[in-house]
Amino acid sequence: MNNYIQPYQFVSIKQKSEQLSNVYKSVNDLKTIDTFQAITYDHISQLFSEKHSEIEEFTNIIMNKRISRAQVEKVLFGLKSYVIPFEMPSSKQLEKLFKKTKKLKQPDWESIDLKESSYIGWNDSGKQKKFIIMYENGILTGVSGDLSPTIKPGICSICKKESNVSMFLSTTKSKGDGTYTKNGNYICHDSQRCNQQLDQLDGLYDFIHTVKAK
Numbered sequence: 103m104n105n106y107i108q109p110y111q112f113v114s115i116k117q118k119s120e121q122l123s124n125v126y127k128s129v130n131d132l133k134t135i136d137t138f139q140a141i142t143y144d145h146i147s148q149l150f151s152e153k154h155s156e157i158e159e160f161t162n163i164i165m166n167k168r169i170s171r172a173q174v175e176k177v178l179f180g181l182k183s184y185v186i187p188f189e190m191p192s193s194k195q196l197e198k199l200f201k202k203t204k205k206l207k208q209p210d211w212e213s214i215d216l217k218e219s220s221y222i223g224w225n226d227s228g229k230q231k232k233f234i235i236m237y238e239n240g241i242l243t244g245v246s247g248d249l250s251p252t253i254k255p256g257i258c259s260i261c262k263k264e265s266n267v268s269m270f271l272s273t274t275k276s277k278g279d280g281t282y283t284k285n286g287n288y289i290c291h292d293s294q295r296c297n298q299q300l301d302q303l304d305g306l307y308d309f310i311h312t313v314k315a316k
Contacts, residue, residue, distance in 0.1 A: 103119050103170045104184075105183075105184055105185060105186045105187075106150075106154065106184060106186070107149060107181070107185045107186065108185070108186060108220070109185060109186070109187075109188065109216075109217060109218050109219055109220045109297070109300075110220045110301055110302060110303055111149045112181070112182060112185045112217065112218065113220075113297070113298065113299070113300055113301050114146075114149060114301035114302070115146055115149070115160075115178070115181065116178055117301055118142045118145050118146060119142070119164050119174050119178060120171075120174065121138075121142070122138055122142045122164060123164075123169070123170075123171050123174045126167055126168075126169065127136045127171070127289065135167060137198060139165055140162070142161075143161055143165065146160075146161050147161070154184075156181065156184060156233070157181075160177055160180075160181050163177050164177065164220070182217055183220075185217040186217075186301050187216035187217045187219075188216040188217075188219040188220070188221075188237075189237065189243055190211060190216060191235065193208055195237070195242060196208065196244075199235065199242065199243075199244045200233060200244065200246055203233075203246060205233075206222075206233075207224070207226040207228075207229075207233075207288065209222055209224040209233075210224070213294070214294060215294075215297075218297055218298060219294075219297045220236070220297055220300050220303060220306060221234060221235065221236035221238070221260075221293070221297065221306055222234070222235050222293070223235075223293025223296065224293065225249060225291070225293075227251075230248060230249055230250075230251060231245045231246055231247065231248060231249060232246065232247060232248075232249035232270055232293075233245075234246070234293070234310070235263070236288075236306065236310065238307070238310075240252045243308060243310070245272050245313050245314055246272065247270050247272035247273070247313060248270070248271045248272075248292065249268050249269075249270055249272050249287060249291070250268045250269040250270075250272075251266070251268070252268060252269070253266050253268050253291045254266070254267060254268075256288050257288070258288065258289050258290045258291065258296055258299075258305075259287040259288060259289055259305060259309050260289050260296055260300065260305045260306050261290060261296045261297075261299040261300040261301075261305060261306075262302075263299040265290045265291075265292075265295065265296065265299065266287060266290065266291050266292065266295075267286070267288040267290055267291060268288065268289070268291040269286060269288055270286045270287065270288070270289050270313070271284045271285070271286035271313075272284065272285055272286055272313040272314070274313075274314065282307075283315075285312055285313045285314075285315055286312075286313055287309060287313075289309065
């Protein structure tokens with residue numbers, strides 16, 4: 103079996119499928135349902151540059167107006183077997199990535215769904231720090247920064263969704279004059295929740311590049 107679905111693509115499919123399921127339950131007008139079906143079909147089709155029979159089969163199944171929520175969850179579970187999981191780095195890789203951090207707190211890997219994770223973020227409440235890792239062009243990269251303990255409703259700059267957010271600030275040193283600059287923005291306090299809402303990667307890349315800017 104070839105895995106070819108990225109976590110963010112699966113999250114997007116899952117969101118659209120659940121929305122369509124809710125429309126089936128709450129809307130009686132057939133034209134409205136047909137419109138939502140067309141939107142859902144086009145959205146899922148455009149996520150992939152190549153056609154995959156499993157995606158076509160899944161999409162055809164959820165086009166059934168009588169499909170139940172339980173059946174949607176069942177076919178989503180089957181589709182998840184094609185997701186490429188986030189590649190878990192070793193403890194030594196993380197320590198090398200964040201070599202300036204003494205006694206680096208490791209992620210709680212057992213609680214993380216790697217098939218719904220486009221990045222990994224974890225909090226060290228004792229140090230009021232947040233660590234974020236991701237792969238860019240196949241290379242592991244990461245940022246760390248101060249995470250405000252204040253949590254408030256807002257828009258996350260990574261997933262672009264309304265969430266409970268905190269201010270993340272990363273300090274970088276300029277190569278020119280040796281001065282320090284702080285860059286950051288509001289992001290989801292809970293990175294697992296963020297990944298569950300992350301249906302495209304533009305915000306993630308923009309955020310990482312912004313906080314690493316010198």
